[in-house]
Amino acid sequence: MNRHVIFEHLTQAHLKTMLGEYNHHLKYIQTRLDIKISQRQGDFCLTGDLTGIERGERILYKLADEAQNSKDITPEELHLIIQSSISRDQDIEDDEKQAASSDDEHPDAASEFTPISLRTRKGRIIPRGGNQQSYVKNVLTSDVSFGIGPAGTGKTYLAVACAVDMIERNEIERILLVRPAVEAGEKLGFLPGDLSQKIDPYLRPLYDALYEMLGFEKVGKMLERQEIEVAPLAYMRGRTLNNSFVILDEAQNTTPEQMKMFLTRLGFGSRAVITGDITQVDLPRGSKSGLTQALEILSGIEEIHITKFDSKDVVRHQLVQKIVEAYDVFDDEQLILEEKRKQERLAEQDRRAAIANAAAKL
Numbered sequence: 001m002n003r004h005v006i007f008e009h010l011t012q013a014h015l016k017t018m019l020g021e022y023n024h025h026l027k028y029i030q031t032r033l034d035i036k037i038s039q040r041q042g043d044f045c046l047t048g049d050l051t052g053i054e055r056g057e058r059i060l061y062k063l064a065d066e067a068q069n070s071k072d073i074t075p076e077e078l079h080l081i082i083q084s085s086i087s088r089d090q091d092i093e094d095d096e097k098q099a100a101s102s103d104d105e106h107p108d109a110a111s112e113f114t115p116i117s118l119r120t121r122k123g124r125i126i127p128r129g130g131n132q133q134s135y136v137k138n139v140l141t142s143d144v145s146f147g148i149g150p151a152g153t154g155k156t157y158l159a160v161a162c163a164v165d166m167i168e169r170n171e172i173e174r175i176l177l178v179r180p181a182v183e184a185g186e187k188l189g190f191l192p193g194d195l196s197q198k199i200d201p202y203l204r205p206l207y208d209a210l211y212e213m214l215g216f217e218k219v220g221k222m223l224e225r226q227e228i229e230v231a232p233l234a235y236m237r238g239r240t241l242n243n244s245f246v247i248l249d250e251a252q253n254t255t256p257e258q259m260k261m262f263l264t265r266l267g268f269g270s271r272a273v274i275t276g277d278i279t280q281v282d283l284p285r286g287s288k289s290g291l292t293q294a295l296e297i298l299s300g301i302e303e304i305h306i307t308k309f310d311s312k313d314v315v316r317h318q319l320v321q322k323i324v325e326a327y328d329v330f331d332d333e334q335l336i337l338e339e340k341r342k343q344e345r346l347a348e349q350d351r352r353a354a355i356a357n358a359a360a361k362l
Contacts, residue, residue: 001047001048001049001050001053002045002046002047002048002053003045003046003053003057004043004044004045004046005043005044005046005057005060005061006042006043006044007042007044007060007064008042009042010042010064010067010068013071014064014067014068015041015042015067017066017067017070017071017072017073018060018063018064018066018067018073019039020073020075020078023039024075025063025073025078026039028075028078028079028082029056029059029060029078029082032082033048033052033055033056033059033082034048034049034052035047035048035049035052035053035056036048037056044060046060055082055085058085059081059082059085062081062085063078063081066081080128083128083314084128084129116133116136116137116140118136118158118161118162118164118165119165119168119169120161120164120165120168120213120214121164121168121213121214121215121218122212122213122214122215125158125161125213127154127158128154129312129313131153131307131309131312131313132153132154132158132313134307135147135154135155135158135307135309136158136161136162138305138307139158139159139162139271139273140162140165140166141305142271142303142304142305143266143270143271143272143303144263144266144271144272144273144274144298144303144304144305145271145272145273145274145304145305145306145307146273146274146275146291146294146295146304146305146306146307147159147273147274147275147276147307147309148275148276148277148278148291148295148306148307148308148309149277149307149308149309149310149313150277150279150309150310150311150314151277151280151314152314153309153310153313153314154309154313155275155276155309156205156206156209156247156249156275157209159247159249159273159275160175160177160206160209160210160213160247161209161213162245162273163175163245163247163273164210164213164214166245167227167245172243172244172245172269172270172271173227173243173244174226174227174228174229174243174244174245175222175227175228175229175244175245175246175247176228176229176230176231176241176244176245176246176247177203177206177210177228177229177230177231177247177249178230178231178232178233178236178246178247178248178249178262179203179206179232179233179248179249179250180232180233180234180250180251180253180254180258181232181233181234203230203232205249206230206247206249207219207230210228233248233254233258233262236261236262236265237261239265240265240267241265241266241267241270242267242268242269242270243267243268243269243270244267244269244270245270245271245273246265246266246270246271246272246273247272247273247274247275248262248272248273248274248275249275249276250275250276251274251275251276251290251291251294252276252277252278252280252281252282252289252291252292253276253281253282253283253289254289254290254291255283255287255288255289255290256288256289256290256293256294257290258290259290259291259293259294260290260294262274263294274291274294276291278291278292278295279327279328279331311325311328
């Protein structure tokens with residue numbers, strides 16, 4: 001089927017911004033949505049399946065709005081617009097399935113959703129998709145919350161944004177950003193400098209988020225006044241953290257003892273956000289992740305909220321989503337293969353035991 005979308009109010013400059021250089025934006029939309037778009041001036045004809053056409057229509061309207069407010073739409077911005085549209089559809093599908101299965105219990109569950117935005121000095125940050133919105137709401141309303149999922153889903157970035165929003169509104173006195181010092185295939189000893197200098201590269205993503213939201217000068221002053229503190233997890237032992245927003249990043253690399261130690265540091269007027277990806281544990285083989293154990297132990301506590309992200313929530317390059325999905329499929333296949341091998345080993349043991357018993361009877 002096909003559908004026409006007409007933008008009579010757009011100038012040639014707006015159309016150029018909307019289409020991108022050499023119609024790159026249009027080609028990218030066609031590739032991502034598997035539809036065909038023909039364009040003549042402000043008249044766009046979309047051909048394909050209904051779902052793709054409806055998504056493409058929403059994306060074109062969004063691009064038209066952006067083109068009137070900006071002279072350039074970057075490939076990154078286009079990717080996020082498309083990803084947000086796809087996530088929106090998936091969230092609606094999930095809500096409809098959930099509503100269909102629990103109409104009597106929660107008749108107005110879908111209508112209770114209210115968009116949230118976070119305020120920083122560099123502008124407002126709006127979570128994309130229902131899962132990110134739910135995550136931010138949990139962080140802002142819970143003393144302890146978890147964000148679990150693959151790389152690129154915004155777990156750490158949004159947690160930092162919530163912290164910045166709260167300190168700007170004077171709801172907290174300081175921000176603490178914490179990460180475990182666990183090597184991902186390389187040894188800390190090979191890095192130059194003392195421990196704080198060795199650990200600095202591990203904390204770089206947290207610094208980058210702060211610089212983007214507050215600016216270099218503001219972050220520098222807040223670090224000097226200790227309104228922002230960035231530290232390895234080992235430095236948290238023995239401390240009590242009051243009126244603070246504490247983020248534990250890469251929590252999958254904590255030991256059970258470290259996780260318990262961190263969670264018991266929380267003081268009055270403070271809140272903690274724990275983020276991690278349980279599929280990327282860098283602990284020594286055979287060691288149990290403190291994050292995995294904490295999810296098992298704390299899942300029954302109502303005041304603690306756990307938000308789980310998956311590949312559809314990835315807001316980085318589109319290949320990141322495909323990479324995450326490919327690894328998920330591979331991991332599932334390995335589990336099935338391992339279970340098959342286990343059953344074969346048990347069957348072989350039973351066969352040998354039966355032969356041994358038969359021989360003993362002779």
